[in-house]
Amino acid sequence: MDAVATRETLLSFAEEGTTSMDSDPDVAETDLRDITVALNGDQEGYARLVRRHQETVSRWMWRFTRDRAILEELVQDVFVEAWASLSRFRGESAFRTWLFTIATRVGYKHWKKKAKEVAITTEMAGRWMIDSGEFTANPSEAAEVLYGLFSKLPPRDRLVLTLTYFEEMGTREIARMTGWARPMVKVQAYRARNKLRKLLQRAGYGREKHDGSADPNR
Amino acid sequence: MTDPLTRIDKLARVSRWEEPPPVDVSDWVLAAIRERETAYGYAPLQWIAAGSIAAAVAMTLSMVSLYQKWSDPVATLLLDIFQGFI
Numbered sequence: 030m031d032a033v034a035t036r037e038t039l040l041s042f043a044e045e046g047t048t049s050m051d052s053d054p055d056v057a058e059t060d061l062r063d064i065t066v067a068l069n070g071d072q073e074g075y076a077r078l079v080r081r082h083q084e085t086v087s088r089w090m091w092r093f094t095r096d097r098a099i100l101e102e103l104v105q106d107v108f109v110e111a112w113a114s115l116s117r118f119r120g121e122s123a124f125r126t127w128l129f130t131i132a133t134r135v136g137y138k139h140w141k142k143k144a145k146e147v148a149i150t151t152e153m154a155g156r157w158m159i160d161s162g163e164f165t166a167n168p169s170e171a172a173e174v175l176y177g178l179f180s181k182l183p184p185r186d187r188l189v190l191t192l193t194y195f196e197e198m199g200t201r202e203i204a205r206m207t208g209w210a211r212p213m214v215k216v217q218a219y220r221a222r223n224k225l226r227k228l229l230q231r232a233g234y235g236r237e238k239h240d241g242s243a244d245p246n247r
Numbered sequence: 248m249t250d251p252l253t254r255i256d257k258l259a260r261v262s263r264w265e266e267p268p269p270v271d272v273s274d275w276v277l278a279a280i281r282e283r284e285t286a287y288g289y290a291p292l293q294w295i296a297a298g299s300i301a302a303a304v305a306m307t308l309s310m311v312s313l314y315q316k317w318s319d320p321v322a323t324l325l326l327d328i329f330q331g332f333i
Contacts, residue, residue, distance in 0.1 A: 072277055079273040091267035101270050108276040109283070172262035175255065194259035222252060229251035 056081070060124040068115060075115075079108050082125060086132055092191050093136030095176055103139060107132045133188075133206045140184040181228060186221035193218060 060081070066074030083104060090103040111131050118127055166174060175194060179187045192198040192206060200218065204211045316322055 072280060075280065076273050076277055079276050083270060083272055087270045088267050091265075097268050097270075100268065101272060101275075104270055105272045105275050105279065108272065109279050112276070112280050113283070166258065166261055168261050168263070168265035171258040172265045175258055175262055178255070194255060195262060197259075197263075225255065226250070226252055229254070 056125075057123050061120060064115065064118060064120075064124065067112075075112060078124065082128055083108070085125065086128060089129060089132050090136055092176075092195050093139055095173060099139075103132075103135055106135050110135060130206060130208070133192075134208075137184060137188050137207070140187060178225065178228065182221060182224055185217055186224055189214065189218045189221045190225060 060078060063074040063078045063081075067078065086107050087100060087104045090100055090107065093103060094100050107128065111128055114131070118124065172195070179190050182190065188207065189203060192203045196202075198206070200211050200214045203209070203214045203218070207214070209217070
């Protein structure tokens with residue numbers, strides 16, 4: 030599954046009122062069958078679920094870390110947590126939607142634990158911040174820059190920005206993913222964008238707004 | 248006047264094509280689940296053991312306090328006086 034397809038899947042799952050079963054009925058049906066098998070005590074059913082969804086979950090968790098070892102730990106945590114709550118899965122949404130909600134919570138918890146540590150400034154983000162020429166980045170470099178910039182902000186802002194920029198989610202989708210109220214998501218998004226804007230302005234981007242000098246990247 | 252966030256939009260568009268490193272956690276997840284299940288399987292026995300220990304401790308404490316009371320000379324004297332009245 031390619032990156033854009035995954036993002037579209039995520040967005041379709043996050044849409045309000047969507048049962049999400051219709052996006053891929055075969056997968057949804059197979060998931061339900063395996064969930065029933067797993068709940069009846071056959072762990073092989075759950076193993077099939079893990080194998081089916083670990084790629085999309087790892088793609089999702091890659092937004093929460095750039096470290097491969099931590100990525101593996103986070104993906105494992107998501108599936109172990111999902112197993113622990115599997116009996117509470119009602120099938121009102123697709124298993125994958127439900128899994129993404131758990132994954133978002135696991136990723137956010139990971140950031141909160143790391144909040145007291147010094148914010149990671151990736152080398153790429155630093156380069157981008159001081160780069161006066163046109164920065165041409167490949168997808169991985171671009172993601173690294175965004176990750177580095179967002180990591181300078183508190184976890185709540187970081188989560189909203191990650192869902193907004195990486196996954197193109199609106200407030201409704203973010204509210205569903207995080208469990209926050211929509212007005213709160215709106216306020217959080219507004220504040221987070223302002224903080225990010227100030228961060229970039231301090232680094233010299235968009236200064237002409239104040240002192241008339243040209244944007245170094247234009 | 249340029250909003251610096253437009254640069255972020257551009258980066259975000261490019262970043263969405265990123266391919267993360269592949270991971271395979273199925274074996275590890277199953278092992279972790281089995282471990283949890285085993286731990287939960289022993290849970291009732293652990294509760295019974297904890298209850299037995301708590302009861303034993305309470306009984307020992309009450310016996311010690313009773314012994315001290317009975318071996319106290321003043322208590323013995325008072326008991327003798329009381330028995331004398333009877």
